[in-house]
Amino acid sequence: NAGVMQNPRHLVRRRGQEARLRCSPMKGHSHVYWYRQLPEEGLKFMVYLQKENIIDESGMPKERFSAEFPKEGPSILRIQQVVRGDSAAYFCASSPISNEQFFGPGTRLTVL
């Protein structure tokens, strides 16, 4: 059973460009969460999605950030017009109905 998959693992963007981060949950998991980890800080919740629905986006910045989890395909975290402060590791987690969340390897975004 493959774990949570994320790609790309590393992403470099220039200021003003768009970043697209992908997450495929574990087989059988229909709940997806996105977290951001800044250097020397803990993981911070961004958004929680189920198939075709955003359930909780209370941790998502109001501008430039969006997320989706379509009926087919991976969940996408999209950051428009990236700025240097967006540089971080972005982790996706998935869960079955239970409370346990299983994390992917992360995407490390660097904004030049």
Next chain:
Amino acid sequence: QKEVEQDPGPLSVPEGAIVSLNCTYSNSAFQYFMWYRQYSRKGPELLMYTYSSGNKEDGRFTAQVDKSSKYISLFIRDSQPSDSATYLCAIKGSGANNLFFGTGTRLTVIP
């Protein structure tokens, strides 16, 4: 006040030592408690998950929860160099969607 506080360390111990990692939390509504291990530049790996006060053991790892004190601990017995990593506590409320994480404690086990 942060939802969960964790001593960032770093913590260095000799191989074979017993390691104690701790977190405190602020909201008594939190009911689910997890410990994750994160190796450098990797994703967090779920180690322990518990939802009640008391101890839960899995091999060399023991998770302890004291809800009256809002205090959780992870003990590692017979520590190994391969245990060198950052350990993150995470907590969740009933009905809540997200985990609240501590900042992590960096552990080094010296051979």
